[in-house]
Amino acid sequence: xxxxxxxxxxxxxxxxxxxxxxxxxxxxxxxxxxxxxxxxxxxxxxxxxxxxxxxxxxxxxxxxxxxxxxxxxxxxxxxxxxxxxxxxxxxxxxxxxxxxxxxxxxxxxxxxxxxxxxxxxxx
Numbered sequence: 604x605x606x607x608x609x610x611x612x613x614x615x616x617x618x619x620x621x622x623x624x625x626x627x628x629x630x631x632x633x634x635x636x637x638x639x640x641x642x643x644x645x646x647x648x649x650x651x652x653x654x655x656x657x658x659x660x661x662x663x664x665x666x667x668x669x670x671x672x673x674x675x676x677x678x679x680x681x682x683x684x685x686x687x688x689x690x691x692x693x694x695x696x697x698x699x700x701x702x703x704x705x706x707x708x709x710x711x712x713x714x715x716x717x718x719x720x721x722x723x724x725x726x
Contacts, residue, residue, distance in 0.1 A: 676699060
C-alpha cells in the first residue's frame with residue numbers, strides 16, 4: 604500500500620503533467636473549433652452552377668462551385684452558362700435568391716418546391 608507521501612508525490616506529479624499539457628490541449632481545442640467552423644462554412648452557402656456539372660441534380664455538391672449545395676435562408680444560387688440546363692430536386696429548396704447572369708443558358712428547373720426567401724433575379 605502506498606504511503607501518503609507517495610500519494611502526495613504522485614498528485615503533484617500528475618498536476619505538473621496536467622499543467623504541462625494544459626496549454627497544448629487548449630491550443631488543440633482552439634484549432635479544432637476554428638477548423639470545424641470553417642468546415643461547416645465550406646459545406647453550406649452560396650454557389651454557382653458549374654459549366655459542366657455531373658448531372659442536373661440540385662442536391663449534388665459537385666454540380667456547384669464551390670462544391671456546396673445552396674439550401675439555406677441566406678444562400679444565393681447563381682446560374683450562368685452550363686452544358687446541363689435541366690435542373691431538378693426531389694426535396695424542398697430554400698434560398699435567399701436565385702440569380703441568372705445576363706449570359707446564362709436557358710434553364711429548365713423541375714422542382715419539388717422552390718422557396719426563394721427574397722427574389723428571383725436576372726442580371
